[in-house]
Structures are given as C-alpha cells and as structure tokens.
Amino acid sequence: MSLLAIVVLAAGTYAFRIAGPLLRDRIRLPERLERLLSIAAVVLLVALVVTSALTEGGGFAGWARPAGVLVAAVLALRRAPFPVIVVAAAATTALLRLAGLP
C-alpha cells in the first residue's frame, strides 16, 4: 500500500462524500442509482466476508477461521452487540487453534 494509493483512495472517498453537500441544491440522485450503490456495497462486503473467511493465499484457510466467523454470523443474526460479535469470533478461532485445529 503506497502513499499514492492511499491518497487516491482518500481523494475518491472524499469526492463521494462532498458531492451531496455541494450539489444538493442543483441535482437529485436517481432512486435507482441509490439502490444500486447500496446493493453493490452489500455484494462486495459479503464477497469479502466469504473469501477472507475461507481462503488464504488462493487456498483453503483451515477450519478455525471459518468456525469463528460462523459464530459471528449466529450472534449477528441474534442482534448481539457489536463488540461481543467481534470478540467471540476471535476467541473461537484462537481457542480452536490452541486445541490444534489449523
């Protein structure tokens, strides 16, 4: 991650943020575009969850990590508080590794 990459990412992100406050009086965002953008974010997030839970360097990541993420999924569905979800996932994975599961 070079400084240039970070600056490009920061500039692009700021452009998304400032567009509304600057242009609000002149244009309205089409509803379909709004919906598409929010779904695109969800699609990308789920893909990141699944690939980072299951794979490591193009291969299978082992069982401990997906098991921890599965615990997080159950807790998230039961609307557990956010810190609980994160700590439970890490603890599950750490304990399984301690027990010898890869």
Add this chain to the structure above:
Amino acid sequence: MDMYSFWRTLDRATLRDIGLVCVADALVGAAFGAIAVSGGLPLWVPMAMSLLVFAGGAQFAAVAVTLAGGGAVAAVTAALVLNARLLPFGFAVADVLGRGRAARLAGAHVITDESVAFVLRQPDQRRRRAAFWVSGVGLFAVWNLAVALGALAGQGIGDTDALGLDAAFPAVLLALVVPALKDRRTRTAALSGAAVAVAATPFLPAGLPVLLALAGLPFAARRRPATGADGSTHSDGPDAAASRTGREGEDG
C-alpha cells in the same frame, strides 16, 4: 453553535448510544491497526489511511486485498466501490452540515454510516445537526486514536493468528452487512456474487475475485412484482439502505 452547545442539545440516551458506538469502533480500529502492522505493513500506513480515508470497511478491504498479495489498483478499486454508498449518504445529510464553506468541507469528511444513522434518528433539524457533529467528530477522534494504539500494539504481537484476529476482520464486515441481507433480492445478489468470488479465488490474482462478485448485481436489479414467486409479500422500499444505516453502527 460550538461543540459544547451541540452536546447540550442532545438527550442522554442519544449521547449514550454515540458513546457505545465509539467503544465498538475503538475495538474495530485497534484490530485494524494490529492486523495491518502485524501483517507486514509499515506503522504509518494504517494511521494515514484512518486520517485521510476514515471509512472502516474500505480500510479493511484495501488492507485485506494488499495483505493477500493483491495490487494497489485492485485494493483501491474494491475500497472505492465500497465507499460509493457515501454518495447518497452525502445527499441525505447535506442540510445538517451548515451553510458555511468550512463547515461543509470539514463535515463531509466525517460522513460515515454511523453519523448518518444518528442524524436520521433525530426528530428535528437542531438535534439532527447536533447529532451529526457530536457523532462525526467523536468517531473521528476515537477511530484514529484506536488505530494508532492498535498499530503500535501490532508491532509487539508476533502472531495475530494465535489471537484469532484474522477471524475478527470477516466478523466485523459480517456484523455490518447482516441487517441488509433481509432484503431477498439483495441477498440473492450477494450470495451469488460471493459464490463467484470463492470459485475464482484459486485462479485469479488477489483482489480481483472480490470485484468479480459484482457480477451478482443483475440478480438484484431484475424487476419483479410486489408479490414474490414464493407467495410472500415483498416490499421494494429502501429496506436495504434503511436497515443498513439503522444498524451499521461500526464502520468507522
């Protein structure tokens, strides 16, 4: 109005909620800093990202792609697609930033899932403004401090895998995204996209499989009658966006 009068404008329950989200974000930020540095990135990378980008999900995404061996273009693209949702958020909260140029320029930088969610929950304009600035500035301070501390700690942690921190990252993103998956078409698009991404992972350079998941988008765009094929009523309202902003409390 200054920060102190903003603070006094909000009721105790709102201030407590903002505090709780700050605690959650601190945990996530510390994990982010530790994962980035223990994964081999220099100390300044997570810190500069947090100051300049200030978007937790995108920061995690960019670092994940980088640590998996992906190139800068893939990392930045994935993060920018994630941050594109900030565009409608900016339109949604534009009227609470204030009229002045400085307020708009500075306020825009602290538009996040959380600050937007807090704005939408307030009943009137005065409290909407106060909620935006208190949560926005508070989260910015807490997030950057936590990332810095996590990054410093990450230098000392030899093996983050032993602590299970590699599971914390997908867990963070999952907790953010679960409420949005209630919408059936969003869920179909997301799951087909994820299947494509996993299938492509062994064959493509890191970073690309995740972008390939966007191929799942047409599943969401297809027009359907209000009553689904399974006979269940299906509202086409902004449920995905609404539930996201309602619960996406932790994406710094």
